[in-house]
Every structure is written in structure tokens, then in C-alpha cells.
Amino acid sequence: MESTSGDSKILFVVPKGLPPGLYPLNLVNSVGEALADFTILSP
Amino acid sequence: MLGGFCTSESAQFLLDPEEGTFGPELEVVGFDLGSKKGQVSVGEVALKVSEWLADSIVGSLGEALAEDVYDLTVIPKEPRGILPITGQEFFAVKPPEVVSLSSSSGKPLEEITISGRFFGSKKGKVLFEYESKGIMKL
Numbered sequence: 001m002e003s004t005s006g007d008s009k010i011l012f013v014v015p016k017g018l019p020p021g022l023y024p025l026n027l028v029n030s031v032g033e034a035l036a037d038f039t040i041l042s043p
Numbered sequence: 044m045l046g047g048f049c050t051s052e053s054a055q056f057l058l059d060p061e062e063g064t065f066g067p068e069l070e071v072v073g074f075d076l077g078s079k080k081g082q083v084s085v086g087e088v089a090l091k092v093s094e095w096l097a098d099s100i101v102g103s104l105g106e107a108l109a110e111d112v113y114d115l116t117v118i119p120k121e122p123r124g125i126l127p128i129t130g131q132e133f134f135a136v137k138p139p140e141v142v143s144l145s146s147s148s149g150k151p152l153e154e155i156t157i158s159g160r161f162f163g164s165k166k167g168k169v170l171f172e173y174e175s176k177g178i179m180k181l
Contacts, residue, residue, distance in 0.1 A: 006063055006137065008162035012169040016151040027157060029167035030107030031064050032138025034159065038171070039148035 014040060056100075056128065058115055062135040065107040066164025068093070069134070071100040077121035085134050086113035107163075108136045137161040 010027065018040055025038040056073030063069070069090065071083060080095040083102055090102030100117070115133035119125050138161065145156040157169070 006060070006067075006160040008139070008159055010157045010162055010167070010169065012155055012157065014149040014151050014153045014155060015171060018151075018171060018173060024172040026170040026172060027139050027141055027159070027162070027167060028170060029064065029139055029161075029163045030165070031136060031161070031163065032110055034139040034141040036141045036144060036157070037147065038144065038155070040171075041148050041150045043151050 014038075016043075056117060056130070058130065058133050061133065062137050062161075063104075064137055064139070064161040064163045065104045068101055068103050071102075071115070071117060072098070073117075074098045075119075076100060076117065077119040077125070079120040081120040082116075082118040084116045084118075085136075086111075103164075104136075110136055110138050112136075139163070139167070 020040050020042045022037060022039050025036045027034045027036070056071045056076065059070045059072060069085075074097065076095070076097055076099075078095075078097050080092060083090040083092060083100055085104055086108055088104060088106050088108060091105045092100060092102040094101040112132045112135045115130045116127050118127045139159060140161055141157055141159040143158045145158075146153075149155050
């Protein structure tokens with residue numbers, strides 16, 4: 001995270017084991033959470 | 044008003060940045076803050092001070108505060124007898140914000156980058172919400 005602007009990046013790996021479809025994705029830290037939508041595709 | 048310029052009879056300062064989350068460095072810029080290391084706090088939480096000079100103090104919030112706007116208090120050690128200086132509503136603690144994903148879809152084991160603001164310097168969690176036997180899980 002860049003201190004002055006707060007600009008941030010996170011890298012994650014799409015999990016195995018969930019059926020394909022649209023999922024709410026929660027990014028959580030100690031202060032709160034942010035939501036986004038993510039679609040898991042068929043392998 | 045968030046941030047601003049705070050003065051007392053013998054010391055003045057401003058804060059950069061004026062909003063953020065836990066972990067990253069904050070810099071108090073001013074003058075007559077004294078050359079001996081004193082204390083700085085955001086709300087009730089003391090900053091971990093890494094550098095204290097007469098015209099700047101660098102420190103970081105090692106503890107997560109709840110989302111809110113907090114006072115900043117500087118307690119210089121000198122000149123002798125100086126009172127604490129408090130800037131009211133000086134620093135806003137912000138929750139994470141997602142701006143974009145490198146892709147809004149992906150196959151299992153693909154890597155996706157989330158870009159945004161205020162993720163913090165400690166590793167958080169990325170959770171998928173799903174329903175199992177009628178119960179929502181993360």
C-alpha cells in the first residue's frame with residue numbers, strides 16, 4: 001500500500017471447489033470490508 | 044474539517060496523509076516540535092515513532108482503529124513545560140475500497156489482482172460468499 005494516497009493492490013488465486021457462477025467477493029481487513037462481484041468460470 | 048494546520052504558542056504542525064488505515068507511515072510536519080522524542084497519538088492510540096526531528100515526526104499506526112475521524116495529539120518533550128498540542132478531527136481512518144479487478148471472472152487457480160485504496164499493510168482476507176445447504180458462508 002502506498003502511504004500517501006492509500007493506493008493498494010492485492011493478488012489472490014481463484015479457489016478450487018466452488019461451482020462456476022457469480023459470487024460476492026469480500027475484501028476484509030481490521031478496519032472494515034469492501035465488496036465486489038466475481039464470476040468463477042468452469043475449469 | 045479534516046486535517047488542517049494546528050498551532051500552539053510554540054509549536055505548529057500539519058499531517059500527511061490526512062486519511063488512511065493502519066500500518067503505513069504518517070508524517071507530522073511542523074516546527075518547534077523539539078529534538079527529543081515525545082509522543083504522538085491518533086485518538087487514544089500512540090503512533091510507533093520511527094523519527095522525531097524538530098520539524099517532522101514520522102510514525103505509523105500499529106493498531107487498527109474503527110472507521111472514524113480522530114484527533115491527533117503531539118506531546119513534545121521540549122521546551123520544558125510545553126503542553127500537548129491537539130489537532131481536532133485530523134486523521135480519518137478509512138475502510139478498504141475496491142476500485143477494480145484485473146478481471147471480473149477467472150478459472151480456479153488463476154491469479155487476479157484487486158486494485159483499490161486503504162487495504163492496509165498487513166495481509167487481509169479475500170473471501171467468497173456462497174450458500175451451502177441454505178446457509179450463506181464465507
